[in-house]
Every structure is written in structure tokens, then in C-alpha cells.
Amino acid sequence: MTLENLFASRTQHMRASEIRELLKLLEQPGILSFAGGIPDPALFPSDAFAKAYASALTPERQAGSLQYSVSEGYLPLRKWIADRMALFGVACSVENVLITSGSQQALDYLGKLFLSPNDTALVRWPTYMGALGAFRAYEPRFDRLSLGANRPVQDLKDAAQASGGSVKFAYLSSDFSNPTGETVDRQGREQLLDLAEALNSAVIEDAAYQELRFDGDFVPPILAIELERKGHIDACRTIYCGSFSKTLSPGLRVGWVVAAQPVIQQLVLTKQASDLHSPTINQIVIHDVAARMFETHLAKLREHYGSRRDAMLSALERHMPNGVAWTKPEGGMFVWLTLPEGMNGADLLADALRTEQVAFVPGAAFFPDGSGENTLRLNFSSPNIEQINEGMLRLGRVLRGSMN
Numbered sequence: 001m002t003l004e005n006l007f008a009s010r011t012q013h014m015r016a017s018e019i020r021e022l023l024k025l026l027e028q029p030g031i032l033s034f035a036g037g038i039p040d041p042a043l044f045p046s047d048a049f050a051k052a053y054a055s056a057l058t059p060e061r062q063a064g065s066l067q068y069s070v071s072e073g074y075l076p077l078r079k080w081i082a083d084r085m086a087l088f089g090v091a092c093s094v095e096n097v098l099i100t101s102g103s104q105q106a107l108d109y110l111g112k113l114f115l116s117p118n119d120t121a122l123v124r125w126p127t128y129m130g131a132l133g134a135f136r137a138y139e140p141r142f143d144r145l146s147l148g149a150n151r152p153v154q155d156l157k158d159a160a161q162a163s164g165g166s167v168k169f170a171y172l173s174s175d176f177s178n179p180t181g182e183t184v185d186r187q188g189r190e191q192l193l194d195l196a197e198a199l200n201s202a203v204i205e206d207a208a209y210q211e212l213r214f215d216g217d218f219v220p221p222i223l224a225i226e227l228e229r230k231g232h233i234d235a236c237r238t239i240y241c242g243s244f245s246k247t248l249s250p251g252l253r254v255g256w257v258v259a260a261q262p263v264i265q266q267l268v269l270t271k272q273a274s275d276l277h278s279p280t281i282n283q284i285v286i287h288d289v290a291a292r293m294f295e296t297h298l299a300k301l302r303e304h305y306g307s308r309r310d311a312m313l314s315a316l317e318r319h320m321p322n323g324v325a326w327t328k329p330e331g332g333m334f335v336w337l338t339l340p341e342g343m344n345g346a347d348l349l350a351d352a353l354r355t356e357q358v359a360f361v362p363g364a365a366f367f368p369d370g371s372g373e374n375t376l377r378l379n380f381s382s383p384n385i386e387q388i389n390e391g392m393l394r395l396g397r398v399l400r401g402s403m404n
């Protein structure tokens, strides 16, 4: 018996994430991997988590920790998030905050909320592939989000209409983006808001890496800039997605959305119908650890990841052949390489694994149309400095070999 022919049409758009498939291969010993996008487990605040779980499970507290809870999320955590958002210029109340199971769940819910089949989602070329995957299930069309470009708004509208829908949102990984490591500056954020106004569409601001700034100037979230314009969060079209995955732990699956109340209310209904609520005890524990040590822990992460970023940039200077360009991120976990036209990242990966046991992610996976063959993503948060130096030396050799 086969059930595949019974699957809904939307499953045709769901593809295995190339990164996940690749990570399976990389479990072989001896591979120097720059392919992941994950925090260094040595930096998890595990003692603080152990204490917080023990405290949440005492006889007085266990009923509250192990029980079902409200879909909106654990109130003290929502309050902590509202206070933290205020530090970034986003004045909001707990009614504007929903806790999600990671920001990935927020992306899925937002796809569900906004996208009918054939609606248009504007995304960067390249874009975080998890966002493309989340949105694809709702059968949209992707169009290119170019900031400061002179493509007329009417052209974007017409193209969306010709495909049978309208532009519902623009999605952006705003700080130290996955995959390029780049940050959209204030002017770009203003341009994005102008575009969204002209299109009457939403803006999804994915701030997963926002707290991981090593140097350079803070850029206010798009939501903060819109708030300056509009005066009240409930008048804003920007939906901010945050996460504790890159700062405290991805395994607990705690993220959040901050948005106008009508959006939050609809997301709450979505969550009720989906998983009822995010794990109660994990929200309590994240709150406990964040309230006690968020800033000191962040300082430690910034120092460690910042020195790895430095090591990667200087190793690239030393080892990359002419014709290779790369981004210089001020934070986050990724550097993005552009190889000479005509080179292919996927072929290069096959070579690199075979001849030098070094791995990265070919960039084409991040482009909705599979273009960008001559690009690749390198991660600097998982490998240590010695591995970064050795890995870039090996990558340089592979590149030189294939350029000859």
C-alpha cells in the first residue's frame, strides 16, 4: 500500500533541507565543518539551566511547571520580553507578545496567517532557507526584495496580481543575516517600510541574531523605526520575531513574536489549533535563566564568537585566491563567499569533502530560484579558532585547485 498519492498538493512544495541532509554526512570523523548554523554547546549556560529546572520541579512549583498553560505564553517571560524590547525602542505591552516554539514556529504561523496559494512573499535573494521552507508549505510565489532599487512598486503589484494573488509581506533576516552575515542599515529599513506602505503589505522582521553584535553601531529594529513613525505598536505593520535559540539554547525551543494586538490575537488562535502552547517548563526555565544572567551570558557569547569571526576574516585574507569576495559581518554566525562567475558551490563541496575533508553550505539553497551557484556560506560559531585556521587553509587549496 502506498499513501504518497493521497498527500495534499502542498506537500509537493516541501523539500528536505539541504543543510539537514548534509549534516548527516558530516557526522563522519575528521570532517572540518563550516556547514552548520548552530551555537557552540560549550557555551550553553548548563549549570544555570540545571538549577532552574530543579527549582521549577520542587513540590511547590511542579504543578505550575508540568501542567498545560495558556497559549499566549508564560506571563513573567512575556513581561521580561516586553521590557527587553523597550531597550531597543519597541515600547509594547504583554498583549503584544506571544511565546512560540522557536522563531521557526512563528515563521510557519505567519505563512499560515497571510499566504493563500499564489500570494507573493517578498524575500531577499538569498534568504534563510528555513523561512523559504516554512512559507513554501502555503504555496506562495517568491519575488525579490531589493532595497533602494528602482523597480517600480506598480511592477511588483502587477507581477503579484498576474500570479493570482497580492504581495502579503516582505520577510527579512535583519541583523547579521542568515546566510550572508550582513545587516540592513537604517536607510534600508526606512526604504523597506516605505515599500511596505506603498504595497500595503506586512513586514516580517526576523531578529534571530540581533543580540549577537560584536562591534559596529546598533541599528534599531524595523519595528522600532516604524513605531517612531506611527506612535503606537498597534498601528504598526511590522511583525518582529525573536528567539532564545542563539543566545541561551535552541533545544528548549522558545521564541517570540511582538506585533500589533490583532495579529497576536490571530496567532494565538493559530497556536491553540496547532500545539496549544509552548512547553510550560521550558518557558519558566528560560525566564529564570534570562532574568538572572542574560547580559553576562551575552557578553561571553559576543567575546567568543567575535574572536572566531576575527579569526575567520583574517584566515580568509591569508588563504583565499584572487577573485573570491566575502562579507565582513559585525555579528551573528556567518560569512558569505562569492566565487568567480561560473564556479559552482555544490561541485566545490563535493571536491572539498573528498580531497580536504572540509564542508560548507553551497549558496544556491538560499535562493528561491536556485541561482547563486557561485556562492557559499561559512559558519564560525561552531568551529574553534584552530579549526577555523586549518579549515580556511584547506578551503583555499580546494579553490585554487578548481580555479586552475
Ligand code: PMP
Pocket (backbone or CB within 6 Å): 037, 101, 102, 103, 104, 105, 128, 130, 173, 177, 178, 206, 208, 242, 243, 244, 245, 250, 254, 255
Ligand atoms: N531565523 C533565522 C534567520 C535562523 O537562522 C533560524 C535558525 N537557524 C531561525 C529563524 C529559527 O530559529 P529558532 O526556531 O530556533 O528560533
